[in-house]
Amino acid sequence: MSYQPTTKSDTIAQQLSTRIIRGEFAPGEKLRQDLIAREYGVSQVTAREALLRLASQGLAISLPRRGMCVTPIDKDAIEELRLMRHALEPLALERSVPYLNPAQIAEIEHLHEACNAAATAEDWEEANRGFHMAIIAGCHMPRLVSEISNLQLLYARHFKARYSDKWRRRDDPDHAAILSAIKARDAARARTVMQRHLMRFS
The missing domain is CATH 1.10.10.10 (Winged helix-like DNA-binding domain superfamily/Winged helix DNA-binding domain)
Structure with a gap:
């Protein structure tokens, strides 16, 4: 979403x-x-x-x-962003998993493949942001989704500033595991993988 x-x-x-x-x-x-x-x-x-x-x-x-x-990018703001993502995204994903329809799951799979195939940091970031928003599209909590959307924008800026020059194409096993949990309708496992996934963000 x-x-x-x-x-x-x-x-x-x-x-x-x-x-x-x-x-x-x-x-x-x-x-x-x-x-x-x-x-x-x-x-x-x-x-x-x-x-x-x-x-x-x-x-x-x-x-x-x-x-x-x-807005300047500073360490305090990045830490706040990290903590907010850790608090909100796993919750939204857990609430979303039971309600995602087949078309939404197909879109998630498409975005996962786009992340893995991305040839540039910009392409990856756009697909990654799409993936993270698509997996929470079923949570039916518009305020939560809106807040996460803003967090994703701010993360995208941090990623561009810090990681763009170091970026290399790669497959994302966490995205694959989240997609697998969604297909199995295992909300608890999806949340656990998301928590682990976000630990890599700094």
Whole structure:
């Protein structure tokens, strides 16, 4: 399950978030409302709404005398992100497993294969984020899913900054084990594997 933009400002926010994750905007870089409005051909009000959405996702922050800037990456924020993922994702997965339908499971399998076949760090990150969101699509807890979606965005940025240069194509045995547990409708095993999987995140 992924966030679907509903307004022009939502669409711009989504595109800007992708650019931030890819490193097109550096941590601490100013996000000029007038330039964004001009680039996307929208009013400054619409650009401002897009920036506020980025702020709500934790990708932008308003700084004194600088305005809206890309949120810096710091150790405390990364640790908070790690702890929140450990708390929320296994819970959402356990609640999701019994309710995933065959089409959703097929999509999870497709995303697992896409992760294993990814030729670049960017391709892997996109497929990985899709996998992590797809496996919780059956939990029927929209607030929880929304929070995890934001955490996934922030993780993607951390991954890009820290691991992109070191990335190598690889199969993911944890993803395979999670998929196997989902197919067996074994929610407890899926949760245990997810907890182990997230221990590798730092």
